[in-house]
Amino acid sequence: MRTNRKIAVTLAVAALVGAAGAGVAQASPAKGKSPAPSACRPANHLAKITQTANSAGHRHYRVTLTAPRGYESCTLAGSPTGVHFTNHDKSVKLTTKRYGSQHTKVTFGPGHPVHFDIQVPNNAHGLAANEASFTLQAPGGDIPGTSFADGKLTVAKGTLVGPVQRGA
Secondary structure (H helix, E strand, O other), X not given: OHHHHHHHHHHHHHHHHHHHHHHHHHHOOOOOOOOOOEOOOHHXXXXXXXXXXXXXXXXXXXXXXXXXOOOEOEEEEOOOEEEEEXXXXXXXOOOOEEOOOOOOEEEEEOOEOEEEEEEEEOOXXXXXXXXXXXXXXXXXXXXXXXXXXXXXXXXXXXXEEOOOEEOO
């Protein structure tokens, strides 16, 4: 009986040590790879809407994205898609279109903020909003998940969304 217990305990310890060792090896990053998560993932960046200078016939709002330290830089391209607006959690019914180059690549990450423009015609009936949701684009397509930006803005029929650009 005593021998069986010793064997069982020895086997259990060996299994635990082996599993722990395997877990450590799996958790180690591949050589040359960073273990940091991507700044492009919606949970890993912040976005804020501010009004900028108007142009002839349009109001402009800048959506600035920043990433805190600890996240890996990534590449974005083109205008965000699936742009929706809400006002105090109520959906604002509006369809947007994109404008500008959709192929220019931009690096985004800690110390490398980016922004995009929301262009709204002055001659249309404006609808108040305080949040925008959108899907960022990588050179190869959608980045999974929905990003959110807070800030007051007025949108209207004919609203256009510009491509992501360098800088805040």
